[in-house]
Amino acid sequence: MKSLRKLFVICLCAMSLCLTSCMGTNDTSYRGNYTETSVQLSRSNYKIIKKISAENSQTYVFGIGGFSYEAIRNNAIAELYNLADLKDNQAIINISVTTSTQLILGPIYMNRTAIATGYIIEFTD
16 A cells, blocks of 8 residues: 555656646847948937837747747747838847747647847938
8 A cells, every 4th residue: 555655646746747837038138130231320310110029939849840949039030020111211220039938748848939129210311
C-alpha cells in the first residue's frame, strides 16, 4: 500500500510539471536600421504622424515548426513596413522589437511572438 501511495505522489508531481505553463519575455529592444538615411534633425523639420505596431507569431510542437528567432523578428519588422503605407517624405523611426515565448505543457507546445513598434514621421521641409 505504501508503494502505491508513493507511485501516486510521483505521478501527481510529474503530471503537475507537464501541465504547467510559463511565459518569458525578452524585453531587450532590437533597433535595426533597415533604411539608410542621411537626414539632419538639428531643427524641428518633421512631425510625428502616428505610432504603429505589427506582430508575428510562430507555433512549435516538440520544438518542430515555425521559423528561427531572428526570422520571427525580421518578419514582424517587414509587416511593420507593409502596414505603414509610407508616402513621400515619410519614414519609420525608433523601431523596436519585443519578443515573448509561451510554453504550454512543458516543451511540448511553444508559441513565440514578436511585436515590432515604430513611429511614422513626415518631413516638413
